[in-house]
Amino acid sequence: MKNVLFTSAVVALLALSGCSSKEPVVDAPVDEKVEQPVQEVEAVKTEEVATEDTSVLGENAANMSDSNEMTIANLEKELLSVYFDFDKFSIREDMQNNVANDAKVAKGAPANLTVKLEGNCDEWGSDEYNFALGLKRANSVKNALVAEGVDASRITMVSYGESNPVCSDKTRECWSKNRRVDFKLLP
Amino acid sequence: MKKILFFLLLLSSFVHATNATIEVIKKVDALPTLALEDASINYDDTFRLQFFKSLVADLNVLALFNVDRHYLKNHFNSADVLLENNKMDYVLRYKLSQDDDGSLNVALLLLKEKESVLSKTYKIANKNVYMFLSHSIAYDINSFMGAASVDWIKKKVVFARMSEAKKSEIIIADYTLSYQHVVIKDGFYIFPKWANKEQTAIYYTSLDNGKPTLEHIDLKTGKVSKIYSSDGMLVCSDVSLDGKKLLLTMAPNGQPDIYSFDIEQKKLQRVTNYSGIDVNGQFLDNETIVFVSNRLGYPNIFSKNTKTGVVEQMVYYGQSNSSCSVNGEYIVYKARESSNAFSDNTFNLHLISTKTDFIRRLTATGVNEFPRFSRDGDAVLFIKNYKAQSSLGIIRLNHNKNFLFPLKSGRIQSMDW
Numbered sequence: 001m002k003n004v005l006f007t008s009a010v011v012a013l014l015a016l017s018g019c020s021s022k023e024p025v026v027d028a029p030v031d032e033k034v035e036q037p038v039q040e041v042e043a044v045k046t047e048e049v050a051t052e053d054t055s056v057l058g059e060n061a062a063n064m065s066d067s068n069e070m071t072i073a074n075l076e077k078e079l080l081s082v083y084f085d086f087d088k089f090s091i092r093e094d095m096q097n098n099v100a101n102d103a104k105v106a107k108g109a110p111a112n113l114t115v116k117l118e119g120n121c122d123e124w125g126s127d128e129y130n131f132a133l134g135l136k137r138a139n140s141v142k143n144a145l146v147a148e149g150v151d152a153s154r155i156t157m158v159s160y161g162e163s164n165p166v167c168s169d170k171t172r173e174c175w176s177k178n179r180r181v182d183f184k185l186l187p
Numbered sequence: 188m189k190k191i192l193f194f195l196l197l198l199s200s201f202v203h204a205t206n207a208t209i210e211v212i213k214k215v216d217a218l219p220t221l222a223l224e225d226a227s228i229n230y231d232d233t234f235r236l237q238f239f240k241s242l243v244a245d246l247n248v249l250a251l252f253n254v255d256r257h258y259l260k261n262h263f264n265s266a267d268v269l270l271e272n273n274k275m276d277y278v279l280r281y282k283l284s285q286d287d288d289g290s291l292n293v294a295l296l297l298l299k300e301k302e303s304v305l306s307k308t309y310k311i312a313n314k315n316v317y318m319f320l321s322h323s324i325a326y327d328i329n330s331f332m333g334a335a336s337v338d339w340i341k342k343k344v345v346f347a348r349m350s351e352a353k354k355s356e357i358i359i360a361d362y363t364l365s366y367q368h369v370v371i372k373d374g375f376y377i378f379p380k381w382a383n384k385e386q387t388a389i390y391y392t393s394l395d396n397g398k399p400t401l402e403h404i405d406l407k408t409g410k411v412s413k414i415y416s417s418d419g420m421l422v423c424s425d426v427s428l429d430g431k432k433l434l435l436t437m438a439p440n441g442q443p444d445i446y447s448f449d450i451e452q453k454k455l456q457r458v459t460n461y462s463g464i465d466v467n468g469q470f471l472d473n474e475t476i477v478f479v480s481n482r483l484g485y486p487n488i489f490s491k492n493t494k495t496g497v498v499e500q501m502v503y504y505g506q507s508n509s510s511c512s513v514n515g516e517y518i519v520y521k522a523r524e525s526s527n528a529f530s531d532n533t534f535n536l537h538l539i540s541t542k543t544d545f546i547r548r549l550t551a552t553g554v555n556e557f558p559r560f561s562r563d564g565d566a567v568l569f570i571k572n573y574k575a576q577s578s579l580g581i582i583r584l585n586h587n588k589n590f591l592f593p594l595k596s597g598r599i600q601s602m603d604w
Contacts, residue, residue, distance in 0.1 A: 087485070087507070116397075124533075127378070127557070127601045128436055128466040129479055129486050129509040131420045132443035136464060138419075139441035157441055158397065159420045163377065163600060164352045 072113065072185045078105045079183035082141050083176060086124070089136035091144055099141065102183060103148030109185060115150065116184040117141050119159040122175035127161065134159035141181045156186075219276035221252035226263035227283035234314070238283060241318050244363065245325035245340065250586035251332050252277065263294065268301055276300070279328070285314070293320055297328065305331050318365050335585065339561030339604070343386050344568065345379045346602040355600055357391055359406075362568065362604070363592045364579050370406065378422045380603045383430040384562065390414070390423040390433070401435070415448065415455070424468045424478075425513075434458070434468035434476060445478055447493070458493055469513035471541070477501060477513045488520050490541075502539060504546050512567070514560035516541045519549065519567050521556055536569055538584065549582050550589065559604040568604045570594075 080098040082091065091099060106115050119134030138157040146152045167174040223242060227235050239258050246254045261269050263282040272278050278298040286292060291314040297305035307327060311320050322340045329337045344360045356372040357379045375394040382388035387407055393400045400416035401423055415421065419438035424445070426433055433448040435455075445458045445468040458476060459465040464486070467479040477490045486509040488502040502508050505522025512519050519538050536549040536558050549555075553573030560567055567582040571591060577599075578591040 127510065128422050128424060129464065131422065132436065132438070132464040132466045135419045135438050135441060135443055139438075142441060157419050157438075158394070158399065159438075160353065160394070161377075163349055163355065163375075166352075 068187060071110065072187065075105055075109050075113075076183065076185055079185075081180045081182050082137075084137050084179040084181075086122070086175075086179065087133070089133060089140050091140050099144045100148065102141075103145050103150055106145060106150045106154075106183075107148075111151075111154075112187065113154070114186040115145070115155045116186050117155060117157045118164070118182040118184060119157065120164050120178055120180050120182065121162045122178040123162045123165070124175065131159045131161035134161050137179075137181050218251065218253045220255065220274075221246065221277040221279060222255040222257070222259070222268075222272040222275040224259055224261040224269060224272065224278055224280040225283075226261055226265075226280055229285040230283050230314075234317075235283065238317050238321065241321040241363075241365065242279075242281070242324060244590075244592070245321050246279075246328065248340070248581055248583070248590050249325055249329050249332075249334065249337065250583050250588050251329065251334055263296070268298060281324075286310075288312075289314070291317060291320065293324070295324060297331070316366055318361050318363065322361060335565060336563060337565065338563055339566050342561065342604060344602060344604050345381060345386075345389055347377045347379055347391070347600040349598045349600050353394070357389070362581070364594060365592070371404065378601045380423045380426055382426060384428070390426065392421055392423070414450075419443070422466070424466070425470055427470050432470075434470065436466045436468065445476065447476075459491060467510055469511060469518075471513055477511060477518055479509055479511060488518060501541070502537075505537065510556065510558070512558045512560045514562075514564035517560070517564060519558045519560060521558060536567070536582070538567075549584075550580070555580070557599065557602045559602060561604060568602070570599055570602065 079102050082095045082098050082102070085092060109115075117138040119136070119138035121130040121134045135157060138159060142152070142155050142157060145155060162178070165178045166180075167177045223239060225235055225239060236258060243254055243256055246252060255272075255275065257271065259269050259271060261280060263280060268275070268278045276299065278301075280296040280298065282294040284292045284294070290310055290312045293309040295305070295307045295309070296303055305328070309320050309323060311317070326337055326340050329340075340362060342362060344362055344364060345357065346360065347355050347357050349355045353375050355374075355376055356369050357376050358367050358369050360367045370389070371391070377392050377394065379389050379391040382390050382403060388403060388405045390401060390403050393402050398416050398418060399421035401414040401421050402411055403414050404411045415435070417437045417439050419441055420436065420443060422436040424434045424436050431450055433450065435446045435448050436443055437446050438444070442462065444460060444465050447456045447458050448454070458468065459478065459480070461480060461482050464481045465478055469477045471477050471490060474494050475490050475492050477488060479486050480489050481487075482489070483500070485507050487500065487505075488508050488511050489498055490501050491498045501518060502520060505520070505524060507523035508520050510521045517538060517540055519536055521534050522537050523533055524535055534554045534556060535551070536555045538547045538549055539545065549567065550569070550571065553571050555569055555571050558567050558569045565584065567584065569580045569582065571578045571580045577594045579594055581590045582588075583590070
């Protein structure tokens, strides 16, 4: 129903814009006759359901995929980012608790979920070096997780360098928030 | 007498200061003077002024003239130069005209002591790419003056621009970045590098599908092909002069190292194997690469002979030297000079030679990054961030002059020339 509403709204808008573009709209008299221009409007937006999606499985299947996503979302909330010092990739003393917590969550997560570590940096540093620094940070976290008993084959890593900031102010507090490793769980 | 001379020199340096806004390093010298006379027909004043500004900037970058910045009009066939330009050594008179098909024509006359010494015509299909015409005019005038080649003025720049977190696009531009054309967008694409000296193809890293992938795009056909992919990180740091070999920074096991990749044979070879960070590999000669490593506890510039395995520290100045570009015997690198990690005036570019102990500081203020040599080594392109303004900089090494072009475009991630 929503689709139908949206489509008719689009058609109406297109038709209206078609009329108004014929004449300048400035102070146009209300009763002026406007000829309907011959104009091709944009095709009506449609949605096609792929063949593999057309088959409706049992209630259970739908529930299972939903619950899987919910499990991932819930677990990701429990995973705490690990923060680093300027130009360093060793895990700080005050971050040990975060790592221990993350190891516990990762070990408790279903075995089919992969843990993806995303290394990030602040804007101070050079392009390639920053990417490598982000990766070494992810690698430090990986080693710590493995030491705490997480299966190494379940962990993947990627570095985003300085291109995935959570904060863009030019302050020390902001930069320190960007020097971090984030966690993602992948099915 | 000496005092008077000094005073005159000082005075003339102030006159220059008001005249040449894009010059950073000024010196009092006896460059010939050059003024421009616009004899255009067809175009409005806005466009004419745009063209004039572009031409003035290009002629300045040549570092051969003291270019007058006053916008003046004259007739193209006028026998005399304008009164204001009577004392100029050179006058460049030009006429912009539009063809029926919309193409832009330029007729050009270079006058020396009022006599015509050079005459040329140019044509370009679309007036929006007028800056390339302006660069060509500067190139020809440089050749006419018999100065060292400025081939780089016609070369294109490719760069990646961040639009938001984990979103970026790849853009091709002229050397001043005033013309910009987005070639790849709607994704996460970084570290573009020209694939050949003809600049018809680009290597870049795609982070779109989670796993870093090196891709190649042919700009003529638009065909994209995957070259290699690896977990962690994957960057094309340098392309050999013949375009047959790449230096990659990869970290298949969480360990960033430099690898050499043979394009024809699809053969990968590990070049460095230090347990810290090795990145930014650059070809120095057939046997040696230059790279950035933190093997002394901070990022610095090293070389490695791939035959003998000997590693040598190249730079002994700067507290954190985290990127470099190599041309022939020269290395330009970015150094953090103050020990305070977050102070102002933090990153400057320096030039060293592998043959001498000579170090030359190339920039004086701000955060200067992404240094890239031109292919002929005559100029260095870089980005300067100073007092909330980003600019593109050109360093003319042999003229000891830096030229800055203010940038409006967002944050640049990486750049190649």
